[in-house]
């Protein structure tokens with residue numbers, strides 16, 4: 138079946154499109170125009186039960202399919218998504234707001250998870266060893282964990298989905314995806330692609346819903362559900378961990394971040410500014426990997442701030458569909474107001490806006506790219522995720538101070554380090570409490586690398602071989618040989 142040009146707005150359960158059991162719907166708004174893009178079916182707990190039945194029913198068949206066959210289907214999904222890059226990119230821009238260039242990059246990144254896990258599906262490798270004293274053989278193998286509930290955020294509407302769906306399917310799990318209510322259309326379009334790629338009925342189900350807590354809670358109660366994989370805020374993650382604990386469901390949590398960006402005195406200044414632009418402005422700063430706290434050595438602080446401020450100030454803001462626009466709107470009014478209040482609070486405490494520092498006229502939730510200098514330690518924007526185009530800069534004096542400041546956060550997702558001295562770079566990287574470090578790189582996300590954080594940033598890893606293991610259970614058989 139070829140995908141149509143019409144937007145899918147219904148629930149996708151057992152390879153069928155359907156309305157919610159109470160016929161409820163909710164609106165999806167274009168953040169650049171504040172106009173309603175579409176209304177989407179609002180799944181109920183009864184729909185969630187139907188989706189778990191579908192996923193549970195499909196599990197044995199999918200798990201038994203030869204890994205090579207599962208891999209071929211994932212490979213096909215990669216090809217189809219790649220072929221339809223423009224269509225996906227435009228839809229992402231419409232519902233999320235990010236500029237087309239960012240959307241295209243996201244679709245490319247998203248598709249790569251299908252390619253990587255099409256290759257990883259055939260590398261579910263166990264081991265055999267001899268028990269040291271009993272003489273038995275220890276046979277270890279990895280089996281699909283079961284039905285997985287995947288909950289995705291609005292900032293990367295397709296990539297945060299494929300980063301979970303691809304390893305789950307490679308492992309032999311079946312899934313129910315609950316996309317973010319701000320951006321469900323992209324995930325529904327992905328369901329069409331997966332159907333076309335040959336994913337059997339029930340293996341992937343998609344449930345847009347405004348009743349997240351109720352429907353997810355009801356799914357976790359079902360003993361067939363063995364994994365809940367979530368990407369979103371630490372606050373929601375904590376609530377979900379509580380739910381998962383009640384029913385002893387495996388939690389995989391990609392939560393918030395508050396990334397430090399360290400620029401040492403021996404850094405290549407041009408590269409550091411370019412890296413800061415990427416680390417801060419990818420997705421308008423609406424990323425858990427966004428550089429939130431920029432620490433620059435005192436000897437180059439002024440030169441860095443001048444160049445960085447000029448680069449940020451030159452970015453064109455507007456509707457992401459317009460050519461040349463580099464910064465789109467915030468995803469919704471709440472996000473805009475949060476950014477605005479963090480900047481006002483920092484200014485009230487003495488911070489200075491080098492560029493930006495204000496919202497832009499609507500319609501649409503636009504905020505000017507902002508660099509804040511002389512930010513005092515007490516400013517809230519250093520402690521909380523900003524999730525917007527605002528870059529607070531502070532200066533440091535010694536390497537030890539830089540490390541101490543970098544680690545001064547409850548989060549530990551990613552850090553960025555710029556220095557020409559490789560031994561310093563590695564020494565500093567090792568001392569930073571973060572799951573990932575970009576050393577002279579402003580971007581760490583890669584399907585072949587384990588993505589994830591420590592401390593309040595989460596549990597588990599996505600991508601790489603580790604990502605596959607998150608959807609497998611280890612079984613050991615003691616064999617009298």
Ligand code: ADP
Nearest residue numbers: 288289290316317318349350353369370373376
């Ligand atoms: P944000 O990224 O907007 O801060 P959240 O962490 O609140 O988002 O949400 C991320 C995802 O989790 C979205 O799909 C959202 O609908 C869903 N969600 C929100 N609250 C809950 C909850 N209590 N239980 C399960 N899922 C939730």
